[in-house]
Amino acid sequence: MELKQCINYLLTTAQHNIFQSLSNRLSQFDLTPVQYGVLDCIWKENATSPKQIAELLMLENSTVSGVLERMEKKMLIIRNISKEDRRYIQVELTDKGRDLEKDVVAVVKAFNQEVFSTMSAKEEEALKELLRKLALLDY
Amino acid sequence: MELKQCINYLLTTAQHNIFQSLSNRLSQFDLTPVQYGVLDCIWKENATSPKQIAELLMLENSTVSGVLERMEKKMLIIRNISKEDRRYIQVELTDKGRDLEKDVVAVVKAFNQEVFSTMSAKEEEALKELLRKLALLDY
Numbered sequence: 001m002e003l004k005q006c007i008n009y010l011l012t013t014a015q016h017n018i019f020q021s022l023s024n025r026l027s028q029f030d031l032t033p034v035q036y037g038v039l040d041c042i043w044k045e046n047a048t049s050p051k052q053i054a055e056l057l058m059l060e061n062s063t064v065s066g067v068l069e070r071m072e073k074k075m076l077i078i079r080n081i082s083k084e085d086r087r088y089i090q091v092e093l094t095d096k097g098r099d100l101e102k103d104v105v106a107v108v109k110a111f112n113q114e115v116f117s118t119m120s121a122k123e124e125e126a127l128k129e130l131l132r133k134l135a136l137l138d139y
Numbered sequence: 140m141e142l143k144q145c146i147n148y149l150l151t152t153a154q155h156n157i158f159q160s161l162s163n164r165l166s167q168f169d170l171t172p173v174q175y176g177v178l179d180c181i182w183k184e185n186a187t188s189p190k191q192i193a194e195l196l197m198l199e200n201s202t203v204s205g206v207l208e209r210m211e212k213k214m215l216i217i218r219n220i221s222k223e224d225r226r227y228i229q230v231e232l233t234d235k236g237r238d239l240e241k242d243v244v245a246v247v248k249a250f251n252q253e254v255f256s257t258m259s260a261k262e263e264e265a266l267k268e269l270l271r272k273l274a275l276l277d278y
Contacts, residue, residue: 001248003179003195005267007255008154008161008172013197014273015147015154021278022147033147040142056142058152109140116146118276123269128149130266133257135152139160 011134018115025107029100030074034059034067036104039076039093043101048090058135076100150273157254164246168239169213173198173206175243178215178232182240187229197274215239 003009022033031039034057041047041056054064068091071077076097082088116124142148161172170178173196180186180195193203207230210216215236221227255263 001244001251003176003183005251006247007251008157009176009196010267010270010274011150011154011157012172014270015150016197017274017276018147018150021276024278033151037142037148044142057148058155105140108145112140112144112146114278115273115276118272119269123265126262126265127269128144130258130262131149131153134254135149135156137156137160137254137257139163139253 007134022108022111025111026104029104029107031100031104035071035074035076036108038064038067038071039097039100039104042077042091042093042097043105048092050089050091053091071097146273161247161250164250165243168243168246170239170243174210174213174215175247177203177206177210178236178239178243181216181230181232181236182244187231189228189230192230210236 019033022036026033026036037057038053041053045052045056047053047056050064050068051061053059053068054061057064059067068077068079072079075094078092078094080090080092082090119127158172161175165172165175176196177192180192184191184195186192186195189203189207190200192198192207193200196203198206207216207218211218214233217231217233219229219231221229258266
């Protein structure tokens with residue numbers, strides 16, 4: 001068993017590099033990759049609850065709660081107490097959070113195009129399928 | 140551009156799941172995946188310097204320095220001042236660190252076999268190649 005054959009080593013080193021590159025691209029917007037993920041859940045999926053966002057991003061509720069707190073400080077979102085049920089939090093975009101959509105999505109799209117330009121369309125599809133499988137494996 | 144097509148999202152969710160599963164398997168030895176990685180560099184590659192370990196694991200020197208400090212507290216390794224050049228640190232296994240090799244490697248090997256049993260040999264090779272490529276992409 002060689003370390004360089006270990007799935008955890010291979011995923012961790014790949015993720016680290018891609019995460020760093022995307023972080024560099026998003027720094028011009030003062031956004032981290034996970035903050036982009038949260039915004040995207042609201043832009044595209046109209047997610048309004050922290051629980052929904054956690055499920056879409058496959059993160060712990062406590063992680064999302066911390067991310068939302070930092071995003072509120074950056075004035076990207078507002079957290080309101082739900083009018084329908086006061087036990088729940090509702091997440092809402094600010095104008096600043098709404099206005100970022102077009103430029104941020106364009107940067108993320110260009111980044112993905114660059115990454116996937118290094119492989120064939122068939123390899124890209126196979127990689128995506130295998131990563132989705134690994135994200136859901138349950139031991 | 141959908142979030143679920145984004146390479147960073149796909150890698151991060153896959154890495155998170157696999158890392159958690161391997162962490163669970165290694166907890167019986169009171170080891171984290173990165174601590175296993177460091178031990179493996181010494182077991183298999185006879186790495187003796189923090190710099191060499193950082194290169195093999197594709198980590199920052201400062202990260203490795205923190206990991207080694209925690210591993211010394213757990214009495215897995217000792218950090219000595221190099222006898223050849225007093226500016227350098229030399230990492231050495233303790234008996235405890237040496238004795239873990241057989242059992243830990245067996246657990247990591249079994250874990251990898253389980254993960255890769257979910258795909259064909261061809262898919263496994265393609266995945267490994269693509270992950271190695273993504274780890275080295277330079278933007």
